[in-house]
């Protein structure tokens with residue numbers, strides 16, 4: 001399928017409108033992009049989280065594709081069962097091979113933290129599925145708590161800004177690298193603002209014969225504290241400040257997919273969202289410098305891995 | 311989905327084998343040839359999955375095995391596979407079951423007819439790998455059907471009947487059938503298996519009502535239910551459980567026509583004119599039966615009521631069996647800490663109360679962590695209930711057998 005807006009606008013939407021995600025939530029934008037790129041038929045497994053609770057309130061469903069939710073941590077195991085069932089039934093001639101695709105949507109809490117073991121197991125076993133992490137950098141469904149993906153210095157309700165401690169104390173784990181270490185065929189990072197890049201990545205992932213993973217930065221305006229109209233703008237700013245790089249590891253080959261002409265300072269990123277507002281105070285200047293250094297260091301390392309000029 | 315009973319039931323010639331409970335369950339799994347089998351090792355269940363792995367490795371089954379990274383994942387994968395319309399089976403025990411606990415409820419709440427071959431083992435701490443029923447009791451309220459087997463033969467027979475019960479359209483609930491750890495799982499006995507063909511015919515083929523894999527009819531599994539629907543869906547599960555009370559004997563009857571072996575919700579022994587009854591589940595029933603026979607020889611009107619189907623609890627059948635008896639010793643191989651008695655006792659007491667039976671009952675905790683159950687312990691229980699019947703005094707209600715105090 002050609003990824004032109006004209007062609008895409010003709011597609012039937014398999015993710016229905018009328019869901020109950022917040023206005024401006026990036027998750028629905030990403031899900032639509034992913035489902036359009038993947039094409040039918042597809043089975044989706046969804047971890048507990050905002051997307052699941054806002055799209056499946058009985059007796060309604062936003063899903064015009066087959067969809068299963070089991071629990072918070074186990075979407076990767078659930079899809080393992082579905083995918084294996086498909087292989088088994090097709091092998092035995094109990095059903096036709098209809099080219100079924102398998103996709104998981106999980107938040108960063110579901111992916112980085114509570115579901116890490118389940119995901120790792122499914123990757124190691126080599127099931128054919130695409131795991132999409134809707135990475136809004138905190139547990140949003142339960143009301144903005146820090147996760148293993150929350151950036152250092154960020155305000156959340158469990159890493160509040162106090163007199164003694166200023167937001168989250170730890171750096172996030174590099175989940176994309178952790179997944180890549182499983183040696184699976186395709187791993188990438190993406191943003192919804194670069195929709196063609198994201199959709200191309202989904203197509204590559206679906207075409208790869210094995211487990212694949214795309215970590216998508218997913219703005220949550222409730223948790224990030226920005227206007228609902230700014231979702232795409234902040235996504236773009238993330239890539240322009242290089243706090244979130246978009247790249248892919250296709251069969252072991254690293255490739256950078258976007259390099260800003262001029263890297264913007266991290267302070268612009270902090271200015272765009274209320275969750276960082278405390279960082280702009282003079283007493284946190286030293287911390288901001290450290291955070292900028294970390295971004296610079298990580299960006300340089302990525303450029304090197306991707307064979308780019310540093 | 312198989313609704314009609316096989317019309318003419320013809321007895322088929324069984325094949326005698328000498329196997330332990332674990333291996334015979336693996337053999338039953340081979341014969342059932344489930345589509346997907348997610349597994350994880352844990353003593354004393356491991357023997358089931360390693361024996362089954364051999365069948366897979368030798369191409370004797372079509373089953374796709376998933377060597378998952380935990381029991382939670384095993385049950386989660388069963389859920390995915392079953393929702394995809396496949397026959398899914400797994401096996402576990404003890405900590406494995408405890409780890410699965412969250413998703414046991416997802417399986418039953420989603421009405422997925424998953425079959426779990428279960429081995430009974432104590433729960434930590436302290437760590438103990440031997441038999442008691444604490445683990446299965448942790449799942450008694452989870453919406454799974456629970457059958458307790460007594461020996462190797464029953465482990466096999468229950469395994470085959472389990473799939474038919476779970477998949478029955480009036481039931482559609484997951485089922486676990488148990489065998490006592492080591493005592494049965496590692497004890498070699500003579501048992502008869504059915505020919506493959508007979509098993510194939512008995513279990514039939516499974517046609518799911520709703521499959522994730524039907525491209526023409528996409529389905530939503532596991533949606534959010536709020537205050538307006540959750541309660542009704544739970545009530546429907548209760549309905550499935552109640553219907554299982556009718557389906558289990560139906561399936562047993564059909565199985566009997568094939569195998570010649572009789573099964574019911576309960577398994578009574580010398581109950582008709584009994585006055586003193588022991589109620590028991592699992593492997594110790596064999597020991598207890600021997601003691602009952604001995605007591606009968608001495609003119610004591612002893613009887614045994616073995617519970618085969620623990621969930622759903624066959625309350626009416628238990629009431630009918632206990633009506634008019636003088637005293638009952640309820641045997642519990644698990645503790646419900648802080649309760650006024652232990653799981654089986656609480657169920658039996660409720661029956662005595664609801665059906666207004668004038669039968670005294672006391673609770674005997676026995677065999678925890680694999681502590682041997684000897685005939686003398688059963689004798690002791692009978693002696694104590696003879697006294698209960700004579701004096702009418704039930705205190706202490708909870709008593710311990712074979713314990714150093």
Ligand SMILES: Cc1ncc(C[n+]2csc(CCOP(=O)(O)OP(=O)(O)O)c2C)c(N)n1
Pocket residue numbers: 048049050051072073106107108109110111134136138139140141142147
């Ligand atoms: C075992 C378990 N622990 C905790 C929860 C509560 N819980 C539900 S959703 C959620 C947070 C989800 O966060 P994330 O995965 O980041 O997704 P988001 O909602 O942000 O999209 C939590 C903590 C749960 N449902 N199950």
